[in-house]
Amino acid sequence: TYIARSVALGxxxxxxxxxxxxxLMSAIESVARGEDVWRRDELRRVTGALATPRLNADVEVPLTQRESxxxxxxxxxxxxxxxxxxxxISYETVKEHVQHVLRKIGVSDRTQAAVWAVRKGLV
Structure with missing residues (x-):
């Protein structure tokens, strides 16, 4: 779920x-104070999704030089x-590379890919 991915990304x-x-304002103020903002039903979904076995996060993802x-x-x-x-390179080639990267690193959009790249020290 998006919530589980959000938790995994911090x-x-x-x-x-x-x-x-x-x-929304209350949530922003709470997070600014260092508090977490979760509703009970969201936590249930997150714990269920996080309990699902997944690929080890430490496994290296084999991106090609161009994909990197x-x-x-x-x-x-x-x-x-x-x-x-x-x-x-062509616009269409870039689109293909982006799709390969998203699939290989297990995310669904460019923003998540950017966060992944920053966390892995690629940027």
């Missing part, structure tokens, strides 16, 4: 997108078009 809480402004380059650029905030220009 999130201090989770606020549902349907939350009102007061709940794409990931570094992605984590630096470049768009696919900018990555293509920087690496002198």
């Amino acid at each position: 999130a201090a809480g989770y606020v549902l997108k349907g939350s009102d402004r007061a709940d 380059q794409v990931l570094r650029h992605l984590a630096s905030g470049l768009t696919n078009k900018e990555i293509a220009a920087a690496l002198n």
Whole structure:
């Protein structure tokens, strides 16, 4: 789940997108004070997802040299078009590399890939 991934990446809480402004502000203030923000039903989902056996987090992910380059650029905030220009490859090739990277490192979007790259010291 997104919540389990958030926990694995170090999130201090989770606020549902349907939350009102007061709940959002309260959550931000709580996290700023160093507190965690979790609802009981969210914690149940997280503990269930985290209990599911997964690939060991310390296992090295075999990215190709080009995939590593794409990931570094992605984590630096470049768009696919900018990555293509920087690496002198086509936009479509960049899209393919990004999809391979996401699949190999086990994340579902560019933001999660960027966080993974930072945590692994690639950026």
